[in-house]
Amino acid sequence: MFRLAGLATSVSCKRGLTFTTIAAAARSDKSSMRLFAHSSTATQTQAQTHPQAHHTQNDDNFQDKSAPLRADIKLLGRALGDTIRARDGQATLDRVEELRALSKAWRRNGTGESFDALVAAVHRLDATQMHSVARAFSHFLALANTAEQHHRERRRRSARIQEAAAHAPPPNPLSTPTGFGASAPAKALEGAQPGMLNSTTAAGVLRELTQGSAPGFDQPAPVVVDANAVFETLCDSTVELVFTAHPTQVHRRTTQRIFVSVAAALAQRDRTELPEEIAAAEDDLRRQVALLWTSDEVRREKPTPVDEAIAGLHVAEQVLWEAVPRYLRSLSLRMEQLLGRPLPHHLSLFKFGSWLGSDRDGNAFVTPDVTRDVILRGRWMAAELFYHDVDALYYELSVTSCNEALQRHIGKQTVAEPYREVLRVLREKLRLTRDLARQQLQSLGQSSILTHGGAYSPHPAETATQAGSLPASSSSRSDASPSLVTCSNDILEPLELCYSSLVDVGLANVAQGRLLDTLRRVRVFGSALFHWDIRQESTQHAKALDAITRYLRLPVSYGKMTEAERVAFLTAELESSRPLIPFAFTRDPAILAWLREQFPEDANMIVDVIDTFQMISEQHPEVLNAYVISMTRDPSDVLAVYLLQKAANVRVPCRVVPLFETVNDLDNCVGVMRRLLDNRAYRRIVNGFQEIMIGYSDSAKSAGRVAANWAIFKAQQGLVTLFEDANVRLRLFHGRYVSMGLV
Incomplete structure (x- = not known):
């Protein structure tokens, strides 16, 4: 297999890049490099394209931990080859195959003749042909990287299944469900990586601290730390990750989304054994590969600081918004298992900072207007995301009983559904905040600061003032409107009241569901997604x-x-x-x-x-x-x-x-x-x-x-x-x- 730290997002027609790309592919695993097979994927059997089915026919090969990865790469390679043939013709695919064969021969033989033959084949290409060949190998490497990342997650998941099975108590035949509604036990992938859940994961770290790790060259004997000390230290810790802008290292969101979809389709293919669902996942893979081949790899306009900030905000929206509460929920479970106590609901452990649109060191395009704009975008996006969270909670929490604190907060004697009353008010505040932020952004969008990346204005505050800025805070601004969300506490306080009330009336399991995830998001992302x-x-x-x-x-x-x-x-x-x-x-x-x-x-x-x-x-x-x-x-x-x-x-x-x-x-x-x-x-x-x-x-x-x-x-x-x-x-x-x- 091969591993690339980063993939080029632009493709040049210079021979140097073409040769480098082919050489990188030549260093790949030999069987994985059968990337552009001429046979159509429609003729492949399920055993050839699906890891689980392949396992049933060839147990010895399946014992190889990389067999599922090779199957994924072959499938993606065939999809790419079929797309190239359909879009650019058989001749283009033949040129790619010729260079692949020559590069493999050079890799295998290491002779000057093999190298000269490869160089001669590259020199015979004109600029258009070279562009197509470079794109083909570059896209294959990117797809193979995606497959490898998915395979690492697959093996990590299998290791967790094996670990859970090893530490699980023996089943009680009197309490084990059978028949209709009984779930089959999760299956672990054979060949899961040993040590996958060691000090690279939270569970591994907690286990090594509380149960001792294997002795090393600088550690003659295992060291065991008291579980209470580990718990207190963890709860007193905060990790803050800061997003910065490095335009030379970024990729288009368009291609990033395609690779995310490819990974999702590979995961869906792993999760099922139904032929029609496997076929649907593979059809989706072929669609994504076709989109990748027919999409532009590079931006045709230089990204502005606002563009960079928007990209970072999209990471928060599309990745971190779901990943953070899911990870904290998993960590809390591990803490309860290994330390005896879960993560307290009021702790988040994470924060996210940002230099996007606010790092003006050496960047004349980052002006006060730009920073105002990106912060306003963060507040608008946060209000939008929290609006949907609170809306979902509104329809979920139809509970009729509450504690006295929540009743006092409502201020009414008889409310049939007290939680919905609190959430209705909060939802309306979020809607007003979101709509005002959108209006301000539309007003700012009329200026050159957004459309041209920041010509300097001597009066940067006037635009925001004329648009009617969101109030800074109710404590520092006398004109702050009580109907708007000005800080995270405006969201946190009513949600905390709901959480405490649910716990008090015996519904802690309800409080620790969607409501807990939202509370943790508020503490991590605040009122503007980033700090x-x-x-x-x-x-x-x-x-x-x-x-x-x-x-x-x-x-x-x-x-x-x-x-x-x-x-x-x-x-x-x-x-x-x-x-x-x-x-x-x-x-x-x-x-x-x-x-x-x-x-x-x-x-x-x-x-x-x-x-x-x-x-x-x-x-x-x-x-x-x-x-x-x-x-x-x-x-x-x-x-x-x-x-x-x-x-x-x-x-x-x-x-x-x-x-x-x-x-x-x-x-x-x-x-x-x-x-x-x-x-x-x-x-x-x-x-x-x-x-x-x-x-x-x-x-x-x-x-x-x-x-x-x-x-x-x-x-x-x-x-x-x-x-x-x-x-x-x-x-x-x-x-x-x-x-x-x-x-």
């Missing part, structure tokens, strides 16, 4: 403060201050009660004219920085997660962001996260943070908690991976010691990137 980080480079803040101090005619402008003078100035301003600048600083035509005259090259950037903090002041604190400062090198870099938030009247400041990413910055980060910890204004603001981001890419590029990893290790070790001594909680944010294929 957005703002990121900007440190020198941009310094330029903005230099412009402000020059406009205020201070004796020494910020740009000419020493580091000690900057820290003294920032500390004094943070402790002062007067505002640093007028609230509408960048909306004054005279000030804008002065900025463009004094800073002809940086005026737009300065306005953008100041307006970004104005945008932050408009958002609910729940929506914005942190402000990350790239290239943090001095204490003033951190204090400057706190001062700019104060100047913009941000009532609940975003936590400021310094990012240390070069080797020099990693070496100096402990000293920078020590000086900050000695600053009285800083200690008051952070209130005993600091998050620090550790960068990986820049340090590796400048010093190499070994030196970079050593610098990262030393930095983390020094920071942990420093903050422990200062009695300040420290959280490390690791900037290691994995491509998700979003666009």
Whole structure:
């Protein structure tokens, strides 16, 4: 078998790419490479195309753990070959088959003659033929990757079935159901991977912690941890995954959906033994392969920051929305089995952050308007998804009895269906919130910011203001409407009342169904699906403060201050009660004219920085997660962001996260943070908690991976010691990137 970390989404007609693609296919498993069989799939027997049927005819072959995978790849290869023949003709398929045979011969023989024959065959292709051949091999590799991912899940599932059977008590013949309605026991796939459920899964980790793991080279004897300690530690943990935008590593959502459908059809084919259902699943596979071959692999327009954010929101909607509660339900079951207690219903363990549409470091197209837009889209999508969840709960919870707390919340003496009354009100709030967000998006859509990717506007707040923005929060805005959802608590509180009431009246099993899944979604996704980080480079803040101090005619402008003078100035301003600048600083035509005259090259950037903090002041604190400062090198870099938030009247400041990413910055980060910890204004603001981001890419590029990893290790070790001594909680944010294929 072969494994590819990523698949190219664009196909070039250059011979180099064509040869590379063919060579990659040649390195595949020999039997799996029979990808474009000339015989039609209609003539294949069930035993040849279905793993379970194949098992009945050839037990020895089925013992090979890869046999079902090879069957899947052959089926997909035949479907692709049939599609190529039908769409591009037999001649195209013959060329692909010729190159496949030559590449296999070179792989088998390793001789110069074999290689020369393959190169000569590639050189005989014209540009159009080369394009078709490259697409054929590229699509086959992508389909084979999908089949392999499905096979891993198939083997993991089989391992879980075997594990459950091994730990299950012996059946009681008096209580085991028989006859009509009795379910057959789940069957495990022979050849399930040993150790599949080890430390790579939650169940494996919990079992190793509480029951001991096998001794290793650095562990002479198993170590057993008390189950209560494991439970408390797990409940006190939170994992936050942050989505970032890397346009060079993304795939089209169109092709991603096709591969998801292929995996679903393979799974459906595994779950049934009925011939008509097997045939239907294989028909669906052939349809998806035909769609893949006839769809464009690349975007013809450069994605905008809004496009990237929409792609991330679709991942939340189409994948995470169902996966998160399902995983938490599975984890809770494992905790109950291995630790004696399930996951408490009020804990989620997960959060999702986002830099999509809010990472402006080096990206001039990410403006305050763009960030407003993507946050608004997140709120609209969250309201839409929660609306459907609450609507389903409304029709499910027809229960007539409730506790006193729920009755008091309703405020009526006689309500036949109290849960539906509460859910009806919440559903209406979600509908109004969703509709208002949609209206705002439609209004914003008339501007160039959405249609052309972000030409700079000197007045970024005006569009949202004219559209009638969603209120920031009922606690920070006096005009907040009680009929709208402004934060997750507006959804959480009525649902918690329903949950507690159901438990109190003896319906805990009902409360722990759909309602519990919705409660967990609220805690994970909040009111905007993601918690957005703002990121900007440190020198941009310094330029903005230099412009402000020059406009205020201070004796020494910020740009000419020493580091000690900057820290003294920032500390004094943070402790002062007067505002640093007028609230509408960048909306004054005279000030804008002065900025463009004094800073002809940086005026737009300065306005953008100041307006970004104005945008932050408009958002609910729940929506914005942190402000990350790239290239943090001095204490003033951190204090400057706190001062700019104060100047913009941000009532609940975003936590400021310094990012240390070069080797020099990693070496100096402990000293920078020590000086900050000695600053009285800083200690008051952070209130005993600091998050620090550790960068990986820049340090590796400048010093190499070994030196970079050593610098990262030393930095983390020094920071942990420093903050422990200062009695300040420290959280490390690791900037290691994995491509998700979003666009």
